[in-house]
Structure formats: C-alpha cells, structure tokens
Amino acid sequence: MPFPAFPPEVAAEAVCAVVVAYFPDKYFAERLKSLLPQVGALVVVDNTPAPGCAREFMELRAREGQIHLIENHRNAGIAAALNQGLEHALQIGCKWLLTLDQDTLCYSDMVATLLQVHETCDPKAAVIGGNYFDAQNHQLKVPADGETECLEQKTVITSGSLVDANVARGVGGFREDYFIDQVDHEFCLRVRAHGYRVVISRKPVMEHSVGGPGGVRLPLLGILPSHAPLRKYYIARNSMVTISTYWRQEPGWCLRRFVRLILGLGYMTILEENRLLKVRAFSAGIADGIFRRLGPCRRKWLLRTD
DSSP states (O other), rough: OOOOOOHHHHHHHHEEEEEEEEOOTTTTHHHTTTTGGSSSSSEEEEEESSSSSHHHHHHHHOTTTTEEEEOOOOOOOOOHHHHHHHHHHHHHHHHHHEEEEEEEEOOTHHHHHHHHHHHSSSSSOSEEEEEEETTTTTEEEESSSSSSEEEEEOOSTTEEEEEHHHHHHHOOOOOOOOSSHHHHHHHHHHHHHOOOOEEEEEEEEEOOSHHHHHHHTTTTEEEEEEEEHHHHHHHHHHHHHHHHHHTTOOOOHHHHHHHHHHHHHHHHHTTTTTTHHHHHHHHHHHHHHHHOOEEEEEEHHHHTTO
C-alpha cells in the first residue's frame, strides 16, 4: 500500500476539494473564499432541485476558474455527490480528495495542516480527519494538546476529511444506498477493513457543528445531536446496517453506536421537541435497516416532515 511523499507546495496542488450543496445560504460563497487558495481544484456538487446555488456563489464561480460545478437538479444524496467529486478528482489527476459540508468554515491553514499530519504520522493514513471547533457546544472534537500531531480513530466525519483518492476508488467509493447519514462512518470502517489507517489531526482546522443546537453530551459516547425527524430516520436505519455489517471487525465501535441509538431514543422520547414524530421516524428507520430497505426514504408521511 504505497503512499508517495509530496513536498507541501506540490501536495496542495494535488488536493481537490468537494463541497456538497443543498439549498446553500447567501454566505456559502464567502466560506469558500478561505478554501480556494489552499487547493488545486474545487468541485461543488449541487443537490438543490431548483433554482440551484445562491447568486453569490455563481458570481464567485464566474471569477474563479478553478471551481467546477456539477448540478444534479435533484437531491441525489451526499454519497452520490461525493462520488461525483471523487471521479472529477481522479480525472484531473489529484491524489487527495478533501470532503466538506456547505456550512463548514475552513481555517486558512486547513490543507497545510492535514498534509503535515499525513507526512508526520506513521504508518501513513488513507483518511485524515480534521479536528474542529463546535461553536454550538463550545468545544473541540478532540484535545489539541498531545505528544503526536494525530490521533488514531475508527471513524471521522465527512467534513474536513482528506482522503486518498485512489484508496477511495479501490474500496468502492462512498455507499450511495445510504443516501445521507452514516456515509462517513461506513466509509471509514470499510477503509480500515481493507487495511488502511484513519486518523484525526490534533490541531483544529475548521469550525463545524453536527446537528442542530440542543444536543446532549454523554461520557465515552460523545454528543447526541438534535435532528429533524427525517434525519432521525436515516441515522437509525443506516446505523443498524453499519452495525450489522461490521460488528465482527469493529465490535467496540458497533457496541458504542448501538448504545448511542438506545440512549438517543430515550433522550428524544423525554426531552426533544416534536418527540412523537421523531420516535415514529426513528422506529421506521430501525425497521427499514433490519430489512435492508435502503436508498432514499420512501415513507411519504415522513417526507412531508422534511
């Protein structure tokens, strides 16, 4: 599993960022400005049905030649959009794919930090996640201080992850039948199953929040974020599929994920707003996960809540 070394100035040019957009806000283009000088190419995959990306982004694209726009004119799901970005990165010869959410605020040294982590952490990693400051919860994902520049991880989130593009293609890309949610976790577990390493930087590289405000932090299990009913459905469904797929290879991760599901159900039953609908959506997700009813949600009553 060779990982050729690149000088930092060369490696930055070998990075293609992909940002998945879905009804992006008017500040979307402003957030991209801090990213553009750091990468060789930027792909924006727009999953907005219509009218598409915000006007401010279209104006930025007209000024910046390195932005490639893919318009799906429908919500194709985050995994399909990431695979489109991956294919573009491979076509233009980029070694690295930097995956990002539309609401992530990238620091100016993000790419340099992630490339430095790749160079200094041995054995080399195929996925380097970025530590982030969660403004909603006022804390870092992992402690910034430590003897090494990276921490071993089972999984990292999509946003802020630097992925070896050839490895991603070799393991089959991102799982499109998940549609949204848990795509990142399943991908990381699959990368690990193929013998590659997943790490996260200690140094923060971005501001990013998971879910809406009002989540609860549990010891050893992390934050249980607040989500809309449809997201509860996908989280429950795809978590069940991931647990049933990887429990032999990753028993510790799967046990924690299962406990998070149970505690999350209890939390939403007692404390969250709109809890009856969320519990119904969660239960539907569990059932569809057990029976492998994947792809976009087909439950019409639930789609009306999005």
